Each structure stands twice: as structure tokens, then as C-alpha cells.
Amino acid sequence: MAKVIIEAAINGNAPRKLNPNIAYSPAEIAADAIATARAGAAIIHFHVRDPESGKWVHDVPYYAEVYRRARAESDALLWPTFPLDGDAAARFSHFVELAKDPATKPDLGAGDMGSVNLVAYDRERRAIHNEEMVYRNSYATIRYFLEKSRELGLRPTLQIFDPSFLRAALVFLEMGVLSEPLLLKFYLGGPELPFGLPPALKSLEAYLDMLKGVRANWFAATLGGDNLPLVPLIVSLGGHVRVGLEDFQYARAGRPSNPELAARAAEIIRAMGHQAATPAEARAILEA
Secondary structure (H helix, E strand, C coil): EEEECCCEEECCCCCCCCCCCCCCCHHHHHHHHHHHHHHHCCCEEEEEECCCCCCCEHHHHHHHHHHHHHCCCCCCCEEEEHHHHCHHHHHHHHHHHCCCCCCCCCCCCEEEECCECEEEEECCCCEECCCCCCCCCCHHHHHHHHEEEEEEEEEEEECCHHHHHHHHHHHHHHHHCCCCCHHHEEEEEECCCCCCCCCHHHHHHHHHHCCCCCCEEEEEEEECCHHHHHHHHHCCCCCEEEEECCCCCCCCCCCCCCHHHHHHHHHHHCCCCCCCCCCCHHHHHCCC
16 A cells, blocks of 8 residues: 655636636635645645736745645645746745745745746647747756755755756756755646646656656646546556646536545545555655
8 A cells, every 4th residue: 555645736827717716815725725635635836826816926925824824724735836037046035035934934845947838729729828938947047946945954846847857857966956855746748738748658657767766756747637537547657646726727627626636636546545645644755
């Protein structure tokens, strides 16, 4: 029997018009985090939003409110995002500020391990959205995020959008900037987001082949597609699972809530003879 960690990315920058269950205000985000953790998620990833408009913002008071509210009722591991633009210090500054108070200190650091064209694709209209969007992370920026995470005593969660991102992580491991066990998130590109490797066995095998000899805990997510059908494959290969309305909004598939997605993932894991890890078990597994 394995302990499988479920991470839920609960809101991201997705609008409520796609799914009314997407949380905007700090109170809503915290309540959703608590409910999703009770449904089986041990890790919660979140963005803070303007409570009225839902616009993605990075205000430290909003982050702090989420942490205080969520931690009053849950021991789930919580980690925030960071902005796409600006210099490395500015983009990571909220981690530094939040870490000054134990009540708001993130449970994990973070680093996006490369650059990628973050575009969406509408198959019906054969149209690309945000076709000018390039998400840039130089090696210098990545190093800053990883070194700051280490200074703050946080194991960084490493976002892997394509194989070059994993190669970068292995370079930083060899240099001593990272330490084992690595914490990796393999983001597979679903139908709506045409980047990276597709959600398939060969994609995961390719990543795992690159990790031979490296101690790592890895998660797999499908961005722009439903990750639940992939859960049995992920778990059978020894991985952990990420779900949530940031990654896919299910706008045409019943519009489930984050607690419902976490519960479905936990049910699949139990049907395989395993168990969803508790937050305490997740901390031990990740050495976080």
C-alpha cells in the first residue's frame, strides 16, 4: 500500500465564467483550501485575486489572510504562485515577506525551471489565444528562486513544462543549488494548452528515464485537460497526483468543485489499493 500525495491547484488565473467554484477573495480561497484538504488533498497551491474583479494580484496582505484563515482549520501544505513579469527579486519578494512570520510562512518554495510559450488553443475555432505570450525564466532567475528558497528553509517545488526544464533542474542539482529528494511537477499539455509533452505513458517514461539515479518525488498534472483519467497511470509509475481548477476548469464537463476533484482522485487511489497521504505524511515523504 502506497501513500499517494494529492496536490490541488485551486484557482490560478481562471475566471468564474468558466466555473463558478473558482475562488477570488482571501476568505473564499481559504475556505476552498480547507474543504479541498478535507476531501483528500495534502498540498494546496493558490493564487490571490482581487476580491471584486478576480484579477490576479500579488498583494502580501491577501496572501497572509489566506494563510491565517486556512491554517486555523487545516494543516495542509500551502504554497503560493509568483508573478510572470519583473526581475527575480520582485517576483519572489512575497515569499520573503510571508516567511518573516511563522503564521504565514509558505510550506514550500518554488521555481519554474525554464521558459515557455504560454498560449491557449481553441480547437473548434482553430485559433490561438495569447500568441504573443512568452513566459521567460533565465538560468539567473531560476538560480535566484532556488537559492532564496534554500535561504528561507523551503524545499522548492520545481515546475517542469517540458524536458529542457528537467535538464535545468538536474544541472542545478549537480551544482549543489538543489538537494535530493527533488520535488518535481510534470505539467503535461492537454488539448487546450499546446506545450510540453502530451498526457501519455511515453511522456512520463521519458521524464522518468531522465531521472535515473536521482532521488525524487514527482507529480503529474494535465494543464488544459482532465487529469483524472491519468491518475491510475501516474500512481502505477510511482508518482503523485495534481488536480484542481487552475489546471482545467471543466467548463463543459459539469463544473465540479475542487473538493469534488480531490475526492475523485482519492477514490481512484483507494480503488488501486493505496491511500491518499495526509499532510503530515506528505511532509515526511517530501522531507519538507
